[in-house]
Amino acid sequence: MTTAPVRVLLVDDQPLVRAGLRVLIADHGDLEIVGEAGTGDEAVRLAAGLRPDVVVMDIRMPGTNGIDATALITGAGGPADTRVLVLTTFDDDEYVYGALRAGASGFLVKDTDLDDILTAIRVVAAGDALIAPSVTRRLIEEFAARPATGPASGGAPAIPLPGITEREREVLVLVGRGLSNAEIAAELFITPATVKAHVSRLLAKLPARDRIQLVIRAYDHGLVRPR
Numbered sequence: 278m279t280t281a282p283v284r285v286l287l288v289d290d291q292p293l294v295r296a297g298l299r300v301l302i303a304d305h306g307d308l309e310i311v312g313e314a315g316t317g318d319e320a321v322r323l324a325a326g327l328r329p330d331v332v333v334m335d336i337r338m339p340g341t342n343g344i345d346a347t348a349l350i351t352g353a354g355g356p357a358d359t360r361v362l363v364l365t366t367f368d369d370d371e372y373v374y375g376a377l378r379a380g381a382s383g384f385l386v387k388d389t390d391l392d393d394i395l396t397a398i399r400v401v402a403a404g405d406a407l408i409a410p411s412v413t414r415r416l417i418e419e420f421a422a423r424p425a426t427g428p429a430s431g432g433a434p435a436i437p438l439p440g441i442t443e444r445e446r447e448v449l450v451l452v453g454r455g456l457s458n459a460e461i462a463a464e465l466f467i468t469p470a471t472v473k474a475h476v477s478r479l480l481a482k483l484p485a486r487d488r489i490q491l492v493i494r495a496y497d498h499g500l501v502r503p504r
Contacts, residue, residue: 351380453495
């Protein structure tokens with residue numbers, strides 16, 4: 278059975294960058310470039326018309342920037358199954374946080390190995406999330422540095438999570454702390470398969486596109502205390 282290639286939209290205001298990615302992707306039959314855009318506005322328009330599986334998105338562009346374009350593509354009015362992988366020169370914390378807040382499923386810097394960029398496109402297309410190792414720890418630390426709002430911190434009560442069971446809440450807290458499924462299973466004395474099922478239900482209930490978005494939800498709802 279032949280699997281359809283991952284349909285990719287390239288978005289970058291530098292033609293040379295797009296050309297390099299085009300050549301890289303062309304050598305791999307499981308990936309297909311369906312369009313290119315040089316501005317955020319054009320990216321939003323093409324994403325709506327072409328409905329790609331993955332948009333490889335730059336951040337700094339004329340007019341609508343990559344973060345705002347990501348929010349429009351992944352928002353309620355955008356194509357439902359399109360996911361965004363941010364690929365930028367800048368790994369500034371505000372860019373990372375802003376891109377993930379906007380709904381991006383991945384964040385890489387442009388000095389990432391070419392093979393890792395291809396892997397990231399496939400990972401994001403499969404419904405998972407990926408952040409460059411160089412920024413993952415900073416991302417968690419940035420969330421942790423925010424003032425806590427939950428009862429554990431002595432602050433205001435956590436924002437309620439209607440429909441979430443106590444076990445799901447426990448899993449969400451540990452996801453927010455950056456634990457893997459195996460680590461969560463060991464912490465709660467359950468199987469990794471059970472953790473995976475809880476995570477899947479959390480993704481559907483909150484709703485969240487991927488694990489990264491669950492981390493954001495955990496901090497937003499005051500479930501994770503600062504370190």
